[in-house]
Amino acid sequence: MPPPESSLGLAGLRFRRLHEGTQIRSAVGQPIADRIYGIWDRRDVLRMLVDRGLRNKYANSVLGYAWSLLEPAMLVVTYFLLLKIFHRSQPAYPLFITSVILPWQWFATVVNSAPKTLRQNSRLITSIALPREIYPLADVVVKAVEFLLSLPILFVVAWIYHAAPSRYAALWPLALLFELMICVGLALLLSALNTVLRDIERGIGIVVRMMFYVVPILYPLISVTPSMRRWESYNPIVGILEVSRAVWQPAYWSGWRPFEYSAIGAVVILVGGFSVFARLERTVLKEL
Amino acid sequence: MPPKQKDAIVVKDVGIKFAINRRRRIGVKNLLLEGRAAATGEGEYWPFRHISFRVKKGESVGIVGRNGCGKSTLLRLVAGVMLPDEGTIQVNGGVGAMIELSAGFVNDLTARENVYLISSLHGFSREQTDERFDDIMRWAGVERFVDTPVMHFSSGMRARLAFSIVTRMEEPILLVDEVLAVGDKAFRQKCGVVIDGMLSEGRTMLLVSHNENDLRRWCQRGVYLRRERPPFQGPIEEVLEMYYADEDRE
Numbered sequence: 301m302p303p304p305e306s307s308l309g310l311a312g313l314r315f316r317r318l319h320e321g322t323q324i325r326s327a328v329g330q331p332i333a334d335r336i337y338g339i340w341d342r343r344d345v346l347r348m349l350v351d352r353g354l355r356n357k358y359a360n361s362v363l364g365y366a367w368s369l370l371e372p373a374m375l376v377v378t379y380f381l382l383l384k385i386f387h388r389s390q391p392a393y394p395l396f397i398t399s400v401i402l403p404w405q406w407f408a409t410v411v412n413s414a415p416k417t418l419r420q421n422s423r424l425i426t427s428i429a430l431p432r433e434i435y436p437l438a439d440v441v442v443k444a445v446e447f448l449l450s451l452p453i454l455f456v457v458a459w460i461y462h463a464a465p466s467r468y469a470a471l472w473p474l475a476l477l478f479e480l481m482i483c484v485g486l487a488l489l490l491s492a493l494n495t496v497l498r499d500i501e502r503g504i505g506i507v508v509r510m511m512f513y514v515v516p517i518l519y520p521l522i523s524v525t526p527s528m529r530r531w532e533s534y535n536p537i538v539g540i541l542e543v544s545r546a547v548w549q550p551a552y553w554s555g556w557r558p559f560e561y562s563a564i565g566a567v568v569i570l571v572g573g574f575s576v577f578a579r580l581e582r583t584v585l586k587e588l
Numbered sequence: 589m590p591p592k593q594k595d596a597i598v599v600k601d602v603g604i605k606f607a608i609n610r611r612r613r614i615g616v617k618n619l620l621l622e623g624r625a626a627a628t629g630e631g632e633y634w635p636f637r638h639i640s641f642r643v644k645k646g647e648s649v650g651i652v653g654r655n656g657c658g659k660s661t662l663l664r665l666v667a668g669v670m671l672p673d674e675g676t677i678q679v680n681g682g683v684g685a686m687i688e689l690s691a692g693f694v695n696d697l698t699a700r701e702n703v704y705l706i707s708s709l710h711g712f713s714r715e716q717t718d719e720r721f722d723d724i725m726r727w728a729g730v731e732r733f734v735d736t737p738v739m740h741f742s743s744g745m746r747a748r749l750a751f752s753i754v755t756r757m758e759e760p761i762l763l764v765d766e767v768l769a770v771g772d773k774a775f776r777q778k779c780g781v782v783i784d785g786m787l788s789e790g791r792t793m794l795l796v797s798h799n800e801n802d803l804r805r806w807c808q809r810g811v812y813l814r815r816e817r818p819p820f821q822g823p824i825e826e827v828l829e830m831y832y833a834d835e836d837r838e
Contacts, residue, residue, distance in 0.1 A: 322594075323683075325668050326676040327602075348708045427685060427692035428709045429668030582671045586606060 323429070332574055338431040345430055349438035354445060368449040372402055376453070379518060392461040392549070398454050399548050400517050400541040403479060406447035407537055408508050410440055414487035415494035415501040422588040432581055433574075436487040444480060458548055468546040468553065475543040475559070478566035482536055485566075485573030492580040495587045515541060522554040533558040536565025594680045595642045596761055596792040597666055602675035603637035604661060635661055637674060641811050641821055645680075645760075648793040650803040650824055652831050653813035659796045662813070663687055663765050666794060681792075682710075684759035686751065693746065695739035699730060702738055703753055710757045720756050727778075728752040747771050755782050762786060765796045780805070800828055 330338075339346070358364045376398050383393060417436045418425065425432060494500040515538050521529055532538050539562030546553040608631045635658030643649045651659050664670040665677055667685040692709070693702050703724055707717040725731045728748040730741070738746065747770055754762075768779050780802075787793060787806060797803050803810065803824055810827030812820040820830050 321680070323668060323679045324676055325665060325671055325679070327672045327674045328676075344711070345709055348705075352705070423694060424692045424705075424709065426664075426669050427667075427688055428706070429683065429685075430709060582673065585670045 353442035466550040481566035485569035488573035597643040650807035682759040
């Protein structure tokens with residue numbers, strides 16, 4: 301009868317893959333493609349970290365998943381009441397707000413929490429060699445899942461106001477893909493920078509709150525002056541919000557320009573995030 | 589014909605630098621374009637440069653040197669949790685690193701959760717960890733505290749649990765930094781038996797230690813890191829002799 305250890309060893313070989321091969325730690329940076337392959341190779345870890353992130357979110361809370369619905373619902377109610385007071389109401393105002401505030405919340409929560417992801421996981425990062433990108437990535441995926449979980453709110457509000465998806469609904473998945481790219485790029489950029497520039501995790505909350513009023517959430521983009529509209533369109537988030545709103549209320553569609561900037565912005569931010577992260581990695585590891 | 593044996597660890601011309609000033613000037617432009625925080629030239633400190641050595645498969649090598657010569661940093665570079673500023677390090681096979689006693693423990697998670705977390709980071713499935721879970725706990729002697737957050741563990745309990753987890757990862761390459769020095773005698777003896785067993789199975793080990801008994805017991809060769817001079821390498825006896833001679837001269 302073989303000893304139990306050897307059978308364990310054989311079972312291990314089946315599960316454990318490429319990271320068992322040759323690993324090179326070099327002063328010369330790895331090509332981005334290799335880094336992405338390294339992340340893909342350890343997607344099991346990514347899945348595990350996402351799982352942990354979601355579990356933590358609902359641990360020790362009575363309402364659990366209900367919070368994912370309650371938070372955005374309360375936001376909508378708050379702004380609805382606020383705007384009622386100022387008499388700036390649009391038709392079907394709750395739908396007007398809900399359709400854009402959910403994608404906005406996804407973006408805002410990522411930018412708020414991403415800077416801390418490397419520092420919070422410093423013990424794991426400094427004791428186990430894994431692609432470091434995995435930690436901010438996992439945070440983005442957790443926030444994306446929370447976004448998806450909050451979508452029932454949107455569908456309920458749309459149903460209440462008898463809104464049917466317009467032809468812009470075909471663009472929506474693309475808009476969300478752009479948002480994912482922007483979130484990943486920013487999370488990589490901010491998490492790496494924050495280890496050397498601790499001010500980021502403090503300051504980013506203020507920036508996001510200010511941005512909330514600069515992007516067309518409480519007002520439609522078509523209502524501002526053309527020059528303002530042009531400036532706002534440079535923000536890649538704006539095009540994503542415009543599409544999200546036009547899905548239910550196509551009358552507010554202000555043209556293609558913002559969405560074009562979203563497409564360009566998504567690619568630039570994603571590539572920029574990966575390359576800055578790769579450049580900073582050496583410094584980051586010394587600072588953790 | 590047996591396949592050609594690759595070396596387990598190949599360190600080639602490696603160096604690393606640190607910024608001396610904690611309050612160094614950070615140029616955002618530098619950060620984004622060059623990927624470093626410190627201004628060039630002054631304020632840099634190289635604990636070591638141009639380090640080269642090899643560790644064959646199944647060999648056990650000890651690293652000695654004075655405090656601050658970069659032994660632990662070198663081990664971190666081999667483990668891949670830091671990156672060199674010069675040179676390359678090639679590692680053929682998975683690495684089990686005992687660099688910090690914590691083994692990456694997350695303080696507010698329980699012992700059980702930590703074992704599953706760390707095992708999965710090492711590439712083990714849930715079922716595989718299930719199989720060894722009781723073993724890990726029994727060896728560490730913390731069966732009664734399975735669901736206690738590790739922040740309430742004593743340093744001895746942490747050390748035992750960390751050692752127990754990492755040695756059951758069955759990684760072919762073991763990196764050990766001084767961890768055996770902290771425990772009491774019984775713990776050191778227990779660890780010693782486990783390391784003996786692993787080395788006899790043909791694992792490779794890189795050991796940082798100030799304990800000459802440990803170095804003599806496990807290492808065939810040594811690398812002596814010295815300031816301003818290339819490292820001295822040779823049989824462990826010669827390395828220790830050289831190291832102590834230098835120490836006495838000071």
